[in-house]
Amino acid sequence: xxxxxxxxxxxxxxxxxxxxxxxxxxxxxxxxxxxxxxxxxxxxxxxxxxxxxxxxxxxxxxxxxxxxxxxxxxxxxxxxxxxxxxxxxxxxxxxxxxxxxxxxxxxxxxxxxxxxxxxxxxxxxxxxxxxxxxxxxxxxxxxxxxxxxxxxxxxxxxxxxxxxxxxxxxxxxxxxxxxxxxxxxxxxxxxxxxxxxxxxxxxxxxxxxxxxxxxxxxxxxxxxxxxxxxxxxxxxxxxxxxxxxxxxxxxxxxxxxxxxxxxxxxxxxxxxxxxxxxxxxxxxxxxxxxxxxxxxxxxxxxxxxxxxxxxxxxxxxxxxxxxxxxxxxxxxxxxxxxxxxxxxxxxxxxxxxxxxxxxxxxxxxxxxxxxxxxxxxxxxxxxx
Numbered sequence: 403x404x405x406x407x408x409x410x411x412x413x414x415x416x417x418x419x420x421x422x423x424x425x426x427x428x429x430x431x432x433x434x435x436x437x438x439x440x441x442x443x444x445x446x447x448x449x450x451x452x453x454x455x456x457x458x459x460x461x462x463x464x465x466x467x468x469x470x471x472x473x474x475x476x477x478x479x480x481x482x483x484x485x486x487x488x489x490x491x492x493x494x495x496x497x498x499x500x501x502x503x504x505x506x507x508x509x510x511x512x513x514x515x516x517x518x519x520x521x522x523x524x525x526x527x528x529x530x531x532x533x534x535x536x537x538x539x540x541x542x543x544x545x546x547x548x549x550x551x552x553x554x555x556x557x558x559x560x561x562x563x564x565x566x567x568x569x570x571x572x573x574x575x576x577x578x579x580x581x582x583x584x585x586x587x588x589x590x591x592x593x594x595x596x597x598x599x600x601x602x603x604x605x606x607x608x609x610x611x612x613x614x615x616x617x618x619x620x621x622x623x624x625x626x627x628x629x630x631x632x633x634x635x636x637x638x639x640x641x642x643x644x645x646x647x648x649x650x651x652x653x654x655x656x657x658x659x660x661x662x663x664x665x666x667x668x669x670x671x672x673x674x675x676x677x678x679x680x681x682x683x684x685x686x687x688x689x690x691x692x693x694x695x696x697x698x699x700x701x702x703x704x705x706x707x708x709x710x711x712x713x714x715x716x717x718x719x720x721x722x723x724x725x726x727x728x729x730x731x732x733x734x735x736x737x738x739x740x741x742x743x744x745x746x747x748x749x750x751x752x753x754x755x756x757x758x759x760x761x762x763x764x765x766x767x768x769x770x771x772x773x774x775x776x777x778x779x780x781x782x783x784x785x786x
Contacts, residue, residue: 405622414427414428418615419615434467438544440554441557441560444578446614447615448616458481462519462520463475491519493525494525495527496527501536505536524552529555529557530557544567553571555571581710591622603625606639609710645682680751694719
């Protein structure tokens, strides 16, 4: 079973990084303040559908409504992750069932009393894909539903939801996980699987997952599947994720710091000849420059979690940051950021990468603001 399914949360307490949603929902459930319609919005793979299922489980638990389902009653067992489900909780994928006839059928079913539970719950995933006619067919029952009916809409595109539907729901915004929260989730998952993962692998997996727990766990699942007896190592994970080798980025930063054009162009040649994607190299170099900027401003950025690198890399990166002035780093990062979009879909990415390198190495950094001895030193105050 895929890791994101195997470790799907069963209670709100197990949901990671969504306290802005789970805390008020738990309070409302324990206080018995139940609304007839909820809207869960946010990026893909951040826990909306899982939370909707937990909500249904919490509402229909024999000890509920409660934020801590008992886990042993018939409703809790049937609605647990991997459970068979029951007749009173219906999940509808609006990506494929979004027409007016689908919504009319759902509306008609809403008026039937629950077969065995407290509430009849409808979870509508990808709700933004419901057609306007479908929304209009559903509007009346969402506005004035029977007492036993609860709707839970989940969407990745809140702005596409019909305003009249949004105004009749309680909206809970989900968000992507922070790197520190994601690392904790990955470490707990690796420990539960009894696997071995090098510490240098976590930042790469977190970056590739883009803050989505589902996507990140899927990436980790793929990497663990191909891990050897030594566990998941940096050398195994890096090529699969398409990330530029740390040593290559180190050499690029050193060449920029020294103004060594020959070394930088030889590095570009090595990147292209090795089959690495030029745009990925530029993106990873920009990420490194960002990390160095943060390290200049916050010396303990690694310990504070502002820079996602292994602890054993902290000293080396601090030394790299010290080789530049703040103005130089800001200039290099800005210039690289301007050139980066040109590499997307380029017919000759090598040429553009070399032009980018020439610009980074040739253009002077902006001068510092003039001090008392500079141009402004000779300006005298006019008498008042």
